[in-house]
Amino acid sequence: METEILKQDFIMLEGENVCKGDPGYIEPSNGTFNMQSDYPVERLIHLMDSLEEWKVWYNDEVKDLSDIRGEDYFEDMLKNPIREPVYVSEIDGKAYIWDGWHRVAASIKAGRLTLPAAVMKH
Structure with missing residues (x-):
């Protein structure tokens, strides 16, 4: 049952952040x-050039989106464990984010080593 729900989740995300032909598309x-x-955050760091780039990107997102999402949205991710899983695909041992860029960046900024993830493999 869980497998079918996860499959439907990935189908709903298709075209939102990841499209056919994109790296990480399955x-x-x-x-x-x-x-x-406890998905290792280190598996996702390669998606930006450095840890510092992740932190700068997160800070920029906070500035740009706080009016829309509210400051609590971003503060909660830094102060509390991530509750909502990120959606990740894995191809040939390399991980790609389908959904959850802010959660990953907040985890990196907060120094967390793991976070919950729904994982799709080919």
Whole structure:
């Protein structure tokens, strides 16, 4: 049952942040799925050039989106454990974010080593 729910989640995310032809794209109907409560943040760092770039990007997002999302949205991610999983695909051992860039960046900024993730593999 969980597998089917995760598959539907990835289908709903398709085209939002990841499209066919993008690095990290897997056709959800061809994927295998699992939930990981302690997904290593280090597997996602390569998606930006450095840890510092992640932190700068997060700070820019806070400035740009606080009026829309509210300051509490961003503060909560820094102060409290991430509750909502990020959605990640893995291809040939390399991880890509389908949804959850802010959660990953907040985890990096807060110095967390893991976060919850829904993972799709080919």
